[in-house]
Each structure stands twice: as structure tokens, then as C-alpha cells.
Amino acid sequence: MVYSKPQPNGNSKVLVFGAGNFGSCLASHLGDSQHEVYMWAREERIVKHFNLSHRNPIYLQDHVFPSTITAVGPELPNKAFINNTLKPSLDVENLPLLIFVNKGIEVGTNALTLEIIADTCGPDIAKAATFISGPSFAKEIVQRQPTSVSVASLTELEATKAAALFHQPHFRCYTGVDPIGIELSGALKNVYAIASGMADGLGYENNTRATGVGDLFLTCSSSNSRNYTVGYRLGQGEKLDVIMKTLGSVAEGVPTTKGVKKIIEELGISAPIANSVSDRNIKEAK
Ligand SMILES: NC(=O)C1=CN([C@@H]2O[C@H](COP(=O)(O)OP(=O)(O)OC[C@H]3O[C@@H](n4cnc5c(N)ncnc54)[C@H](O)[C@@H]3O)[C@@H](O)[C@H]2O)C=CC1
Ligand SMILES: O=C(CO)COP(=O)(O)O
Known part of the structure; x- marks a missing residue:
């Protein structure tokens, strides 16, 4: 199998919150592009281990991460770190990108992440928020297997900026302006994934597995x-x-x-x- 070589795309400073499977995968992907990446982990042993060996001791354990990534934590990055190291732009026209990759609905309120951002940070920040959603398994992204993702924000401008940050020959970013649709699809598909696993576990085959998501899934995956x-x-x-x-x-x-x-x-x-x-x-x- 031929894996694509990453194209350097450097110069951005990126802070990734979370060093689980997907956080560390995205840190690796951006580090691959020669961006200066800081990955926040809430466990001290991950921070220490990562900075010594460039491996995550808990997630994606077989993967050696690019040297362009520094783990930080377990304390949350403070103002001094943000101002001195990340040096975010204070120009309102060119605010830092805010990108979210989590999938789910808040238990109790049924709110999506965009709604939580609008409630807690106000409409201007919500307008700048961008959502990236798969299909994209972390362990395949770090192997540079061809992957495409949806990148959606309320404006095409923000979605395009985020897509430019993540785009690689093996990582295609499709932009859109329907973040609610992207968030809902990402959250709801997980429920169907459980149903699909149950059908397989019960011994049913492809027709049953594809119920609910239809022919595209059936013919693309079997x-x-x-x-x-x-x-x-x-x-x-x-x-x-x-x-x-x-x-x-x-x-x-x-x-x-x-x-x-x-x-x-x-x-x-x-x-x-x-x-x-x-x-x-x-x-x-x-
Ligand atoms: N794993 C994958 O291939 C993909 C995952 N996602 C989404 O990304 C999100 C994260 O998934 P993974 O990284 O795979 O999960 P994971 O379970 O591997 O990692 C979650 C990380 O969050 C941390 N964490 C948990 N609760 C926390 C809290 N209260 N405060 C701070 N940190 C906390 C954990 O310590 C861990 O490092 C999920 O919403 C998932 O649906 C999206 C696309 C692909
Ligand atoms: O959302 C994902 C891939 O796009 C990961 O799915 P799981 O959380 O079911 O592993």
C-alpha cells in the first residue's frame, strides 16, 4: 500500500485540548504538516511520557508522534502561556480558529456544542466556531490513510480557514455552512452504530446492518x-x-x-x- 507523504503547511500555532485517541490523532496530523502543536492532556503521566518519547502511553500506543508536538498540562493553559507562546491575533478580523471535533448531545438539555457555545460565549464566538466530523477513525488518520471529513461553520470563510489548516493530500476537507446538520449527523450516527453492532452481534448480515443508513453504506462497505x-x-x-x-x-x-x-x-x-x-x-x- 502507498501512503501519501504529508505536505508541509507550517507556521500556525495550534493548541489541541485532549490527548485521547482523537485529540492526539489530530495533534499528530497537524504536527505532520509542520505546524507548531501543543497538546493539552489532563493526566501528568501522559504529558511527561509524551515529551520524553513522543508516544502516548494510553492511546494510539504504536504511533510515534512528530517532534513538532509538545504536550502541556495537566493544568489548563494560563493567560501567560496563551499570550507568550501562542500569541493569538487580537485583530477582530483575524481571530484564532476555534475548531470542535466532539460528537454528541448534552444529556439533560439536548443541546449541541454550537448551542452550548452560543449560550456560554455569545453569538460572535459561535459564529466563528467550526466543526469537523468524520468518517475518520483516529488510528487510520495517523497512518495517513486517505480520509475525507466535513468541515462546517456558519460562514464559508471560517470553514475554509479550518479546512486549509487540516488539508493534506490524504486528508480531504469538504466545507459547508450547516454546522447543526453536521453535528446532528455525527451525534445520531453513533446510536445507529450501536444498533448496527447489535445486528452483527446477533449474527445478521449486511442488509440488516445497513438498515437506517441505506444503500450507500451497504455498497460502500461490503x-x-x-x-x-x-x-x-x-x-x-x-x-x-x-x-x-x-x-x-x-x-x-x-x-x-x-x-x-x-x-x-x-x-x-x-x-x-x-x-x-x-x-x-x-x-x-x-
Ligand atoms: N476516535 C475517533 O476516531 C474519533 C472520535 N471523535 C470524537 O472525538 C471525541 C473524543 O473521542 P476520543 O478522543 O476518541 O475519546 P477517548 O476516550 O480516546 O479520549 C477522550 C479524552 O478526553 C479526556 N476527558 C474525558 N473527560 C474529560 C473531562 N471531563 N475533562 C477533560 N478531559 C476529559 C480523557 O482523559 C481522554 O484523554 C468524541 O466526541 C468522539 O465522538 C470524532 C471522530 C473520530
Ligand atoms: O466517529 C468516529 C469516526 O468518524 C469514531 O466512531 P466511534 O466513536 O464509534 O469509534
Whole structure:
């Protein structure tokens, strides 16, 4: 397997709150891009161990983190640290980015993070808050496996700034202006993940697992899918015409890529994944 080389993107100073799986994963991702990263951990032994070995003793234990990351804590960063080390911009037009990656709904109030921010910090801060949501497993991001995430804020400007900070060839950021939608989807999918695990645990198969999230999940995640199988075999280096001859069945996605290409061009929309599948298939058919 070929893993993408990170492209240096440096110069930003980033403070990551949390050194669990995802906090340390994002610190690693940003450190990979040569940003100056500080990762706050609430446990002293993580801070000490990390700064000595560049490993997290509890999470992502096999991973060696970039040397551009310094662990801080367990006390919360104070004003002096923020003013002297992070030196945030005081220019109102260029405030520091505030990015949230947690998924969930506050127990008792049912509030989403954006609503909690608006209540506690006011509407201007809420307007600047940006939300990043997967599909993105921490342990695959640190291996630089191709990943795409949604990056949403109330304004395209904030979402684009956050996307530029995180973007890498192997980490594609899709921006949007529906943070509530992104937050709700991220929170609710976890409930369906539990249902899906239960279905598997009970011994049911793909149809049952995909109930509730539908065909996209079913065909994108199972080797029982003929379209997935075509893609998998292409990824393994087989030729498209050989695959089509030996598949023993139709894979509608192959001809559909041509139609999709036309729709993308007619509507003038950005659909880079569908576009590249289409370009690859057309190239092979020549
Ligand atoms: N693990 C993953 O692949 C992904 C996780 N997420 C989201 O990121 C969030 C964090 O997930 P993980 O890092 O995976 O969880 P985790 O369980 O690995 O880490 C959570 C961290 O938060 C700390 N923590 C817990 N309670 C705290 C408190 N009251 N105050 C301060 N720190 C506290 C823990 O000590 C730990 O370091 C979740 O909302 C999750 O849904 C999102 C995308 C991917
Ligand atoms: O949200 C995630 C990936 O996008 C991680 O899911 P889990 O919290 O179920 O591991």
C-alpha cells in the first residue's frame, strides 16, 4: 500500500485540548504538516511520557508522534502561556480558529456544542466556531490513510480557514455552512452504530446492518457489493476489462460514472471522488 507523504503547511500555532485517541490523532496530523502543536492532556503521566518519547502511553500506543508536538498540562493553559507562546491575533478580523471535533448531545438539555457555545460565549464566538466530523477513525488518520471529513461553520470563510489548516493530500476537507446538520449527523450516527453492532452481534448480515443508513453504506462497505468489488480489484491492480469479463454479474456503477461526469460538468459542481472514478474508468476504456 502507498501512503501519501504529508505536505508541509507550517507556521500556525495550534493548541489541541485532549490527548485521547482523537485529540492526539489530530495533534499528530497537524504536527505532520509542520505546524507548531501543543497538546493539552489532563493526566501528568501522559504529558511527561509524551515529551520524553513522543508516544502516548494510553492511546494510539504504536504511533510515534512528530517532534513538532509538545504536550502541556495537566493544568489548563494560563493567560501567560496563551499570550507568550501562542500569541493569538487580537485583530477582530483575524481571530484564532476555534475548531470542535466532539460528537454528541448534552444529556439533560439536548443541546449541541454550537448551542452550548452560543449560550456560554455569545453569538460572535459561535459564529466563528467550526466543526469537523468524520468518517475518520483516529488510528487510520495517523497512518495517513486517505480520509475525507466535513468541515462546517456558519460562514464559508471560517470553514475554509479550518479546512486549509487540516488539508493534506490524504486528508480531504469538504466545507459547508450547516454546522447543526453536521453535528446532528455525527451525534445520531453513533446510536445507529450501536444498533448496527447489535445486528452483527446477533449474527445478521449486511442488509440488516445497513438498515437506517441505506444503500450507500451497504455498497460502500461490503465485499458482497459488485461495485465495491470492481473498485477493490482495480485498487489491487487488475485491468477494468478483465474485471468486467470475470465478475460474472453487472456492476452498474461503471457505466454510471460516465453519466455522473456529465451531470457534474453540467451543474458545475465539485465532486472530486466521482470525477476521479470516472476519469480512471474512461482512461482504461480507451
Ligand atoms: N476516535 C475517533 O476516531 C474519533 C472520535 N471523535 C470524537 O472525538 C471525541 C473524543 O473521542 P476520543 O478522543 O476518541 O475519546 P477517548 O476516550 O480516546 O479520549 C477522550 C479524552 O478526553 C479526556 N476527558 C474525558 N473527560 C474529560 C473531562 N471531563 N475533562 C477533560 N478531559 C476529559 C480523557 O482523559 C481522554 O484523554 C468524541 O466526541 C468522539 O465522538 C470524532 C471522530 C473520530
Ligand atoms: O466517529 C468516529 C469516526 O468518524 C469514531 O466512531 P466511534 O466513536 O464509534 O469509534
